[in-house]
Amino acid sequence: MQKVSMNAVELEETLNLWRYMDLSKFISLIGEKALWLARADTFRDKHEGRFPDDMRIAIEKAYANLGSNKNFLVKDADDFQDYLQKNTFISCWHKNFDENMVMWAIYGRDNNALAIQTTVKRIMDSVVDTSKLSGYSLILKSVSYQRPEEISSELRYEDCFFIKRPHFRFEDEVRICLDTYFPENPSKTTPYGHYLPVCINGLIERILIHPDSPKWYEDAIKSIKKEYKIKAPIEVGRYGNN
Numbered sequence: 001m002q003k004v005s006m007n008a009v010e011l012e013e014t015l016n017l018w019r020y021m022d023l024s025k026f027i028s029l030i031g032e033k034a035l036w037l038a039r040a041d042t043f044r045d046k047h048e049g050r051f052p053d054d055m056r057i058a059i060e061k062a063y064a065n066l067g068s069n070k071n072f073l074v075k076d077a078d079d080f081q082d083y084l085q086k087n088t089f090i091s092c093w094h095k096n097f098d099e100n101m102v103m104w105a106i107y108g109r110d111n112n113a114l115a116i117q118t119t120v121k122r123i124m125d126s127v128v129d130t131s132k133l134s135g136y137s138l139i140l141k142s143v144s145y146q147r148p149e150e151i152s153s154e155l156r157y158e159d160c161f162f163i164k165r166p167h168f169r170f171e172d173e174v175r176i177c178l179d180t181y182f183p184e185n186p187s188k189t190t191p192y193g194h195y196l197p198v199c200i201n202g203l204i205e206r207i208l209i210h211p212d213s214p215k216w217y218e219d220a221i222k223s224i225k226k227e228y229k230i231k232a233p234i235e236v237g238r239y240g241n242n
Contacts, residue, residue, distance in 0.1 A: 003134060004178070006127055009141040013121035017093040017174055018100070020107035020115045023220075029116075030228045034195035035203075037089035037178050040161060041082075042192055045168075049085055049161040051077060052151040073186050080157075086188045087135075087181035088161050091196070093118075093174045095142065099208055101239040102170055108210040112217050115237070117206040123176070126202035133194060135180035143173040157181075204232040211237035 021029075028036065040048045051059065059077040074080045094103055099115060107113055118126075123140060130138065137158060145166045155163075158179045164171075178194060207225070209218050213236075222234060 002136075003131060004136070004138040005130055006124060006138045006140060006176070008120055008124055009139055011120045011140065011142065011174065013119065013124075015095055015120045015174075016097055017095055017118050017120065017123065018103065018115050019091075019093050019118075020103045020113060022107075022110075022113050023217075026114055026116075026221075027224065030200050030224070030230065032195055033200055034197045035091050035176065036193050037091050037176060037196055038193045039086060039190065040088040040090055041085040043090070045164075047165065048090075049081070049088060051081060051157075051160060052155065052163075055151070055155055055160075074183075083186050083188060084157060084160070084181055086190045087179065087186075088158075089178040089180070089194050090161065091176040092171075093176075095172045095174050099237050099239065104210060104237060104239055108212075111210050111212045111214070113210040113213070114221060115208045116204045116232075117208065118203055119205065120174075122203055122205060123198075126198040126200075127196065128199050129197040133178060133196065135178050136182060137177075137179045138196075139175075139177050139179075141175060141177070143168075143171070143175060145169040200228070201231045204230065207232050207234045208237045209234065211239050 056077050059080060063074070063076045074083060094100060103115070104113070120140065141162050143162050143164050145164055145168060147166060151163060158177070161177055162175060164173070176196065180190065207221065207230070209221055218236065225234060
């Protein structure tokens with residue numbers, strides 16, 4: 001497999017990106033000094049990367065024409081889909097100028113949550129080492145929200161992971177996506193995720209604490225910031241009930 005470097009696709013460098021998380025994920029991020037790219041088939045949404053109907057039909061025809069050729073490990077569209085989901089690794093971000101009340105409601109249900117704010121440029125500049133990552137591509141790109149009938153059957157297979165159904169439009173999602181699928185040597189024996197090493201102080205511009213979190217939680221985040229020598233300022237969110 002070839003080594004990969006990250007490419008940003010049609011994104012302004014100054015675009016603000018947010019990741020909402022609980023305390024355990026925050027500690028994992030700063031402790032590992034790495035972003036976790038989760039395997040696509042571990043996501044709750046089982047439609048992740050699913051082929052549009054026209055594309056699936058075209059793929060089925062292509063594999064049917066191959067017959068029982070034993071030189072091809074991939075047997076049909078469903079098998080190909082399974083290979084892709086087990087070879088695609090994703091980190092999800094929310095694009096917005098400022099914090100978002102809906103994101104707080106989804107990811108901060110117990111109030112003990114926080115959000116880190118960065119930019120496209122900060123993500124690109126903070127990646128310090130991709131030498132342990134091998135694959136076809138590593139892309140930072142916006143998700144588009146389309147109905148199945150709106151999607152072209154000539155879509156590249158890796159683009160399937162940047163398309164979601166319209167009722168997810170509120171997420172305004174940008175994804176880091178690592179594709180490790182190689183047709184010449186496909187494999188389903190893949191890890192549940194990969195760490196993408198980053199410079200934490202380069203990555204994080206601001207830390208926002210859930211607007212309804214208790215005082216002890218704010219104090220805990222400040223202590224963690226001091227312990228890990230994080231330079232980003234800490235602020236309390238504005239969309240709470242207080």
